[in-house]
Amino acid sequence: MHAPDALRAQQFELAAHLRDPVLNPAPPAIEERRLAVYRELFFNSIRDLLSGNFPVIRRLFGEERWSLLVRDFYREYRCQTPLFPEIAREFIRYLDDIELPPDAPWLRELAHYEWVELALDISEGDPLALACDPFGDLLEGAPQPSPLAWALAYAWPVHRLSEDYRPMAAPAEPTFLLVQRDDEGRVRFNQITALVFRLLQRLDEAPEISGREQLFALAWEAGAPDPQAFVVEGAAMLEQLRQARVLIGTRA
Secondary structure, eight states, rough: HHHHHHHHHHHHHHHHHHTTTTTTTTOOOOOOHHHHHHHHHHHHHHHHHHHOHHHHHHHOOOOOHHHHHHHHHHHOOOOOOOOGGGGHHHHHHHHHHHOOOOTTHHHHHHHHHHHHHHHHOOOOOOOOGGGGEETTTTTTOEEEEOOOEEEESSSOGGGGGGGTTTSSOOOOOOOOEEEEETTTSSSSEEEHHHHHHHHHHHHHTTTTOOOHHHHHHHHHTOOOOOOHHHHHHHHHHHHHHHHSSSSSEEEE
C-alpha cells in the first residue's frame, strides 16, 4: 500500500475508533493514553457545543441522558459539513431520523425552537439589501417582510417547556411564534395569533400580491362575515407590523 493510501486508511481507522471505541479497535502502535485524550477531547467538544445550542433539552434530559443522546449522534450520524455553526442543524437532522423517546414527543420541535435562535443570530439576511420603499402604502403595494423576522408554527408549546411542564399530548391549538433579530443583534421571541402567522405566511407564498389583496384572501380563508371591515382592521395590523420592523415597507 502506498504511503498516502496507508495514511488515509489509518485516519479512517482512527476516526471510526473515536466515534465508537467499543465496536472499532484502535489503530495499532498508538499509545492508549494518547487515544484516551483524543476520545475525550473530540466527544467533549461536540457535547459542549450542542449543550450551548440546546440548553433546554439538556436541562430536561439531565446530564447523563443528554450525554447518551449526544453520544448516539456522535456515533451514528454522518454530518455533511465541517463547520461548527452548522453542527446544531445537523443535530436536528439526526433527531428527524430517530424514534422519539416516549416521554419526550416534543423533542424535535423543541430542538428546532432552540436552533432557530442560533440560526437567526448568524443569519446573513440584510433588510437594507432589499429594494423596498419603507414608507410605501401597505394596502396598495406588496408588503416586504424583514429577512430577520421569521414566523414559526409548532404543534407543541415549545416556549413553555420546562422541568415542571412536560406535556405528553399536544394541545388542540398549535403555537405560533415570531422570532426576530433587532437592530442591536438581539434575538427575541414573541407569541403571535394564528391570523398574524397566516398573514406572514401568505406574504412569503405570494410576495407580489398587494396588501389589500392579501387581506381579502385572508378574510375569505377565515370566513369573515364583513370582508371590508376585515381589510380595515388588517390595514392597522400591517402598520403595526411595520412599526415592529417585521415588515420593512413595500416591494420596490
